[in-house]
Amino acid sequence: MCPLDHPLNTPPKPQTAPTSAPGASLARAWPKEGFTRAPYWVYLDSQTYANEQTHIFRGAHWHYVGLEVEVPNPGDYKTTYIGEQSVVLTRADDHSLNVVVNRCAHRGNMVCREPFGKAKKLYCVYHAWSFTLKGDLSHAAFSQGLRGEGGLPKDFALGDHGLQKCRVATLCGLVFATFSDKTPPLEEWLGEVAVGIKRVLNRPLKVLGYDTQRIHANWKTYHENPRDSYHANILHTFYGTFGLSRMSQESGMVLDQAGRHVYFYTKAGTEKKSADYEATTSQLRSHNDGLKLEDSSILGWKDEFGDGVSVQILSTYPGFVLHQIAHSLATRQICPKGVGQTDLVWTYFGFADDDEAMTQKRLVQTNLAGSAGMVSVEDAAVCEMMQHAMADAQVGESFIEMGGKDLDIQGSSKLSERAIRNFWHHYKEDMGL
């Protein structure tokens, strides 16, 4: 039998011919269709990754760095990342929040080594350069020399050698930072999506704990995932079978005017039956009627926010998620670590005024989310499988036309990849691609 006739060999599909000039690299051309395609090289190319650090992570965007309650008192600090850059979030003596680059202005040593701490100043161990909690250099050891010899030059000015500072903005207890002076004010940048934040974060918070999921895939494979409402009820069997979220429930998708951010919401208990729903769901693996929990109390949900919404997944560009999954509340922060790894930091919280029963409810429902989450553990698996399957990524592209070929809204159906198209639209703009 000819190899091409073998049932395991599918005939090759015709590839789109490159339109670049002869001799030009095949690898860098974006498909002519634009934001309905994502070429696989974008997930693997090291120059592109370096450009992302410059144009996106140091670009005119707000990056989540933490919760106000993680640094409640003067002197408290947290080390985290914006892109690859280690930064320190501090609460200064005047109660202001500050975000500074965690790299000494002298020779580049890491200033803060702990994930969390309390300090009167930010002190670099290498040469005892000492910075205030706002990042201003207050002292450099032996700057005056010793016994008339050595020391820093006469033109050395402390004010020129502080830690690099970010602009900081907060909304409802979330702290964001940006390296760019061009970033518009936070609420303006969030647009209509701020509504989804305000509906959940309506009073002071309390941290319940952390879970960092190390996904061996490019950060963009993960960022696309919570923008992808198409997959939720197909891949995540747990959702559908137990009624926590079903395609037939009342639901919606909200983007900001510019299309950078998105949130999806679902209302449990609002299932509407229809013939096409019945036909499709009989095909899906999600509706496995053999699946019954012995203890279904884990799924218990009461309308905590008074609007019927049982699940809300909110994403901001390029790497933040706020989730409400029944009573589980958390932020997720994407920390890219090279082209092929993403550290996803989950911060779970409740409200400061939660009673013990509600706190326990939230903790138990953590079993549904995160690294060992029964609902959505598949997301990390598909990201890694994508990364594996794209191989050298010189050939091929994603096809992103569910719900249309446009950026604009066609209803608020969750059967739409509009939020993914919008991501690539903004990505291409930021990256000049």
Place this chain on the structure above:
Amino acid sequence: MIDFEPHYRRVEQLIYAWARAIDEDRVEHIAELLLDDGRYTVKSRFNHDRGLPLAVIDAQSAAQLRDRILSMRKANVYQPQHYRHMLSGVHIASGDDNTFEVTHNFLIVRTMDLSGDMKIFATGQCHDLIVLTPEGAKFKERLFLFDSRVVETLMVIPL
């Protein structure tokens, strides 16, 4: 002062039986080694040291553990993989005639079936409360405290 020496073997064998069941893909058996009202928790040292209550897995009964295993078998999607437990340092810290507080070290290597890649998946210290019942030694509580703040990819097979 209780002499724990006579109980070591029994305690060790229970700990090994749990690990062996998982490594040999008889994961369902571990729920039989947990009391009905027992508790199985997997938590990072990162949270534990800071007094934060969050765990990545917290099954508050054998039924909840069975549910998690059912989800693993029927609902969850993940790349085929195997664990291999390496256990050491079993130490009976305290107890009485039929209840023991036990610690031991664990190191779990995960092997991916497709690529053959082997990786240290998790390591840390386990804190157990083991009780002697007419049916033999059982776990009243298992607390796996893993040293890293990170979980590699996902944790769908219990530790």
